[in-house]
Amino acid sequence: MMLSKPTSVAQSVVNDLLAELYAKSGCEKFGLSHESLAAILYEVGAKHCAALKSEGEVRTFFLSLRVDELALARACAAGSNAAWEIFLTRYREKLYLSALRIAREGSAARELADTLYADLYGTALRDGQRVSKLASYTGRGSLEGWLRTVLSQEYVNRYRRTKRLVSLEEESEEGVQFRAAEPEPVPPSDNRLAETTDEVLGCLSSEDRMVLSAYYLDGRTLAEIARMLGVHESTISRKLDKLAKSLRKQIVAALGKRGMSRRQAEEALEVDVRDLQVDIRRSLAQDSPPSAFSEKRVEARVREGEG
Amino acid sequence: MENVPKIVRERLRVSTVAVDHLDADVLTAFAERALPEAERATVLGHLARCGECREIVALALPPVEAAEIHQAPSRSRWFTWPALRWGFALAGVVVIISLAVVQRHSQSSSSMMAYKAAQPTAKEARNQTLPAIPEPEAAGNKKLPAAFVAGKTADTGKLLARDSGSPAASAVNSPQVAGGAGFSRGVLSHGPKVANQANQFQQQNANASVGANVAMPVPPPPMAKQQPSAQLVANAPVPAAPQMQPSSAPVNTQAQNFDLKTEAISDQPSNYGHGEEKVGRAKEPPDTVVHIEPEKVLAAQAPSDSNVLAYSLPNTRWGITSAGDLQRSVDQGNSWQEVNVKTTPAPAAANFEVMARSSLAKTKDSAKADKNGNGAMVFRAVAANGVEVWAGGSAGQLYHSTDSGNHWSKVVPSVSGAVLTGDVVRLDFADAQHGRVSTSTSEVWITSDDGLTWQKQ
Numbered sequence: 107m108m109l110s111k112p113t114s115v116a117q118s119v120v121n122d123l124l125a126e127l128y129a130k131s132g133c134e135k136f137g138l139s140h141e142s143l144a145a146i147l148y149e150v151g152a153k154h155c156a157a158l159k160s161e162g163e164v165r166t167f168f169l170s171l172r173v174d175e176l177a178l179a180r181a182c183a184a185g186s187n188a189a190w191e192i193f194l195t196r197y198r199e200k201l202y203l204s205a206l207r208i209a210r211e212g213s214a215a216r217e218l219a220d221t222l223y224a225d226l227y228g229t230a231l232r233d234g235q236r237v238s239k240l241a242s243y244t245g246r247g248s249l250e251g252w253l254r255t256v257l258s259q260e261y262v263n264r265y266r267r268t269k270r271l272v273s274l275e276e277e278s279e280e281g282v283q284f285r286a287a288e289p290e291p292v293p294p295s296d297n298r299l300a301e302t303t304d305e306v307l308g309c310l311s312s313e314d315r316m317v318l319s320a321y322y323l324d325g326r327t328l329a330e331i332a333r334m335l336g337v338h339e340s341t342i343s344r345k346l347d348k349l350a351k352s353l354r355k356q357i358v359a360a361l362g363k364r365g366m367s368r369r370q371a372e373e374a375l376e377v378d379v380r381d382l383q384v385d386i387r388r389s390l391a392q393d394s395p396p397s398a399f400s401e402k403r404v405e406a407r408v409r410e411g412e413g
Numbered sequence: 414m415e416n417v418p419k420i421v422r423e424r425l426r427v428s429t430v431a432v433d434h435l436d437a438d439v440l441t442a443f444a445e446r447a448l449p450e451a452e453r454a455t456v457l458g459h460l461a462r463c464g465e466c467r468e469i470v471a472l473a474l475p476p477v478e479a480a481e482i483h484q485a486p487s488r489s490r491w492f493t494w495p496a497l498r499w500g501f502a503l504a505g506v507v508v509i510i511s512l513a514v515v516q517r518h519s520q521s522s523s524s525m526m527a528y529k530a531a532q533p534t535a536k537e538a539r540n541q542t543l544p545a546i547p548e549p550e551a552a553g554n555k556k557l558p559a560a561f562v563a564g565k566t567a568d569t570g571k572l573l574a575r576d577s578g579s580p581a582a583s584a585v586n587s588p589q590v591a592g593g594a595g596f597s598r599g600v601l602s603h604g605p606k607v608a609n610q611a612n613q614f615q616q617q618n619a620n621a622s623v624g625a626n627v628a629m630p631v632p633p634p635p636m637a638k639q640q641p642s643a644q645l646v647a648n649a650p651v652p653a654a655p656q657m658q659p660s661s662a663p664v665n666t667q668a669q670n671f672d673l674k675t676e677a678i679s680d681q682p683s684n685y686g687h688g689e690e691k692v693g694r695a696k697e698p699p700d701t702v703v704h705i706e707p708e709k710v711l712a713a714q715a716p717s718d719s720n721v722l723a724y725s726l727p728n729t730r731w732g733i734t735s736a737g738d739l740q741r742s743v744d745q746g747n748s749w750q751e752v753n754v755k756t757t758p759a760p761a762a763a764n765f766e767v768m769a770r771s772s773l774a775k776t777k778d779s780a781k782a783d784k785n786g787n788g789a790m791v792f793r794a795v796a797a798n799g800v801e802v803w804a805g806g807s808a809g810q811l812y813h814s815t816d817s818g819n820h821w822s823k824v825v826p827s828v829s830g831a832v833l834t835g836d837v838v839r840l841d842f843a844d845a846q847h848g849r850v851s852t853s854t855s856e857v858w859i860t861s862d863d864g865l866t867w868q869k870q
Contacts, residue, residue, distance in 0.1 A: 132866060157452070170447065174862075192865055195813075199820045208472050246448075247441030251473065255437040255444070258472035262465060303424045312454060315425075315461035322422045323429075324467055333474050334467075336446045350415040357418065375418040 116151030119164045120144055131173040136181035136189045143173075146180050150244045176245030183228065183238035197253060204254045208261050218264075222257055299374050302360040306353060317345055428462060435459055435466050444470055729817060731802060737791030739804050741818050754790070754804065754812040754821040796840035796848070801863070805837025805850060813864055826850065826858045826867035833858055833867075 120127075124144055133143050147168065158164050181189035201222065206215040228238030243252050307315065313335070320326040320334065321342075328346075332339040354375065361371035435443075435456060442448045443456045460467050730742040732749065740749045792806035802814040804821075811824045811833065826833040835854030842848035850858040857870040 135866060163449070166449075195822050195824060196863070196865060199815060199822065203476070203816065203820075207476055242437070244438045246438045247445045251441040251445055251475070252437055254473040254475070255441045255469060258469045259437060261472065262468055299420055300424060303418075303420050304428070307421065307424055307428065312457035312461045316457055316467070318417065318421070319425050319429075319461055319464070320467055320471075322417060323426055324464060324471070326467075326471060330471055330474070334444065334470050347415070350417045353417050353421055354415070357420075375420060 115161055116155040116164055116168075117148055119161060119168055120147040120151060123165070123168055127168065127171075127173045131177040133177045133181075135192075136177060136186045138177055138181055138184075138186075142180075143177065146176065147171075147173075150176075153244060154246070171245040172248060173245060175249035176243065179240040179243040179245075179249055182226070183241040185228075185236065197250065200250055201253055201257070205257055208254075208257055218257060218261055222253070222260060225256075298361060298364045298366065299357075302357055302364060306356045306360060309356075310349075314345065314349055317342060318349060321346060429464055434463065440466065440470055440473065444473060729797070731795045731797050731804075731818075733792045733795055733804075737793065737806060739792045739795060752804075752818050754814075754823075791836075793836055793838050794840040796842045798842050798845055801842070801845045803840050803842060803848065803850075803864075805840055807836050809833045809835060809837065809852070811837055811850065824864050826860070826864075826869075828867055828869050831869060833869075 121144070124140060124147075127147065128140055128143055131138075131143060133139070150171065151164070151168070155164050155167060158167060178189055178193060182193050202215065202219050205219040205222070206212065209215040209218050222239075225239040228236035228240075239256065243249060247255075310318070317331055317335075320331045321328075326334075328339045328342045332342045335342070357375060358368060358371040361374065362368060366374065439448070439452075439456060443453060443460075446453075448456060460470065728743055728745050730746045732740045732742070734740060739752045739754065741752050742749045790806055790810055792804050792810075794806070795802065795804045797803075800815060800817045802818050803811070804814075805811040809825075809832070811826065812821045813824050814821045833850065833852065833856065835852035835856060837850055838853050839851035840848065841851075846863050847861050848859070848864070850860075852858075859868045859870060860866060
């Protein structure tokens, strides 16, 4: 049962646990008072406890927080020298190594790490106050893991921005070295196949769907997916094997219910929808005037698909 | 291995929707399995549809440490079914053989003691007319070792004497037991008395023989010569069997063979044929069993003038020369390289320090001023625990590396304004978090959070 005033419940739990959490946090090293820690915990509770249903869950939530790292991060965000010394001693090397692993190249890694340092230190100002990214850390996961996640977010954002910024000269070339944006989804000639597939995929669990997407869309390896989910690699392998077999059976069965014969259903599954549409587009392109950039991009993708 | 139909991939791609992305806190907690079940399911639902968040989670995975890669094969190999199957079978064989040997020893010794205890009475009884003592086999006591058949008991007695060392066993001279079991069952006319005495001796000797012959653990050999400033940490897997030095040598040999055999079992590849380019794991280094004979290793592989050694990863050794230079070997001591703790400041920190406060700028200045590598630094202690390495020396200098010595940070333990002074003469780190630093001024500094905070004793 949802509590009528979750925020006040979170606050009362914080008040109960404050002494214990303060002792765990080591706040005194950074000059953070009980009141400061309480304010931080109220903020975290307001952000994350709204969906919690009972006081017990709220209590468990606060006890699971990494209050020591939360105190360090917030003390750094507040500009504590002592906190920064500890932060640098502990995380400086790890941050650079993580950036190197993400960017895979020294100068890009250095730039990525430097940019993040600037955000963490708080070079940006808002209403005259320094804004540090560390103020958004809430202690749910480790600070080291959070730093890696923030680095990854920064890297992905940069890569997306870089992808868009392609010169016209480069665009006029073959362009296959630049991954084009995904083309508009091509409606299949028979809607039953797509609808049935959507229905079957809709019945999958989120985890199964995530595994399929990570493997078939993102190209992740079994080991990577296993580490993302915290399971053994063989578990992912077995899951994918099982899913591949069951999806085929379920789609064929569902198509049968929609009036297709088994043979038709199996043939429909073997045909690549994109191949059908690509042929039509190619024959259209041969008779048309020089194509604009957007169509050239589709052709580049076609050639890539054939390759 | 079957792939999913292409239409499935197409529809998965199409169903990707643009939604508000998850924040870094939630993604981190998800990756570290710190979310409650309900929230985890919600996050999985988002990740199933958001490629960008999936990519972030994948990129943010922690690095697979070299030690984990080196150890992972042995861990996974131990717990894959083929290895376990053979392991169980061999374990069963070893257990059966050891039980048989133990039982033979205990029965032989108890029979010997029963015979000895009953001997005066037996002599007396023999002078009377004793009932025929059945042959062990005929009596159905198949457990009696063949050695107790007349003529071979002396050897058995000697064996017992050597193994158990018990005075009772060693006092056995010429047992002529042809039916020890007969004595223990009180077959003689002085049966009950003899049986009681025999039982007593039998019991005592059984206890002694069990204690002597079975599971007599010998303290493991010292792992290293413990210098005052040395701390040995061996992270390589050490088989348990070699640490047991029981008197039942055949059993132990079998145990060692068991270890070697199971080590030799090759791991099943996890290649289930999921597409050509996606298949397979990185090639794993050949698994090796590390049998540490520290004294031999120290003698053969230490730096020529080293007096301190620490082990971190299986192939990595740390040492300090008599001149106080810190050295590292990555090939089990075959060659050594001097380590400079002051040449690897992080470039990010160098840029960051432009914006930093004065305390940080001082660090940069002192690093710049030290152009002679470690300068006048004299190391006196080093401790290694996996990839975590601590090195300390003169004037309270203390350095910490989290990547096997590739990068170093200077650590200045302080508490309530007091700073560690004096030469660091000893480092004890039981694990990555907990450590003790002892100095020449009899100070002891303790940390329980990897050097983040310190207490002074």
